[in-house]
Amino acid sequence: MTTTTDRLDLQLAARLALQCLDLTSLNDADTAADVTALCERAQTAFGPVAAVCVWPRFVAQARSMLPPEIKVAAVADFPDGALDLARAIADIETIAQAGGDEVDVVLPWRALQAGQRSEVEEFLAEVRHASRPLTLKVIIESGELADPELIAEATRLSLAAGADFVKTSTGKTPVSATPEAARVMLREIAASGMAAAGFKASGGIRSVADAQAYLQQAADVLGADALQPRRFRFGASGLLKDIEAVLSGQASQAVTSVY
Structure with missing residues (x-):
């Protein structure tokens, strides 16, 4: 396991969080105007986010509004x-045909809880086949799986199927990303030997202090080189405001910590 003794300060954490941010809007009532506003927010005075994440029906609009990076x-x-x-x-075909770059698919976590391992494996294999060459992030819904062994198993199955990222949560359940789940997932990524596999923390991450803790975990387990968009992402809608506050020299607007 690669470790780092360097601790990330808040300014560095804010810069990394911006570069690794999937700026997200997945409200049931989202409109084209909401997506326009999201795309405008994605291009900040401090640089661009990594991605925007939207419903499949908005992919073509978002792609038309954003630079390729x-x-x-x-x-x-x-x-x-x-x-x-x-x-x-x-869903995947809609995303691909509209010019999308990445797909975040929810693993059938209830099926995994029910012991339907082979069905979940088949689902993931077919999803990976259908989604190439898009970047595939598999959402394991760690807050609902809850049991560390189930979280580990979901991570292993996703990586074995060829997922580019494993992601904590949809953000639609009572418990989303947690440090405990992140630790399990990161250790499984490290143990897999898949040097390109990435981690995405999503749900409930609203402050740079929150982001800093997850970034530090990833650096400690995967090495500091993993702190770049090809291996690390945040899924969030509210985090950008605090990132901009910190980078502009203001006090963090939502100082909390997941530790």
């Missing part, structure tokens, strides 16, 4: 994570 991500089998392969593949 900002990726367009959209969700599949979201948010419930049903064991519904046809639905997931239909």
Whole structure:
């Protein structure tokens, strides 16, 4: 396991969080105007975010509004994570045809809880096949799985299927990202030997202090080189405001810590 003794200060954490941010809007009532506002926010005075994440129906609009360096991500089998392969593949096809770059698909976590391991494996394999060459992030819904061994198993299955990232949460459940779940997932990534595999923390991350803690965890487990968009992401809608406050020299607007 690679470790680092260097601690990330708040300014550095804010810069890294901006570069690794999937700026997200996944409200049921989202409109084209909301997506326009999201895309405008994605290009900040301090630099661009890594990606915007929207519903599949908004991918074409987002892609038309953004420069190539900002990726367009959209969700599949979201948010419930049903064991519904046809639905997931239909979502993926919509995303790909509209010019999307990345897909965040929900692992059928209830099926995994029920012991349907082979069905989940088949789902993930088919999703990976259907989504190439898009970047695939698999949402394991760690807050609902809860049990560290189930979180580890979901991570292992996702990586074995060829996921580019494993992601904590949809942000639609009572418990989203937690340091405990992140630690389990990061250790599984390190143990997998997959040097390109990434981690995405999503749900409930609203301050740079929150982000700083997850970044430090990733640096400690995967090494500081992992703190770049190709291996680390945050999924958030409210984090950008605090990032901009910190980078502009103001006090953090939402100083909390997940530690």
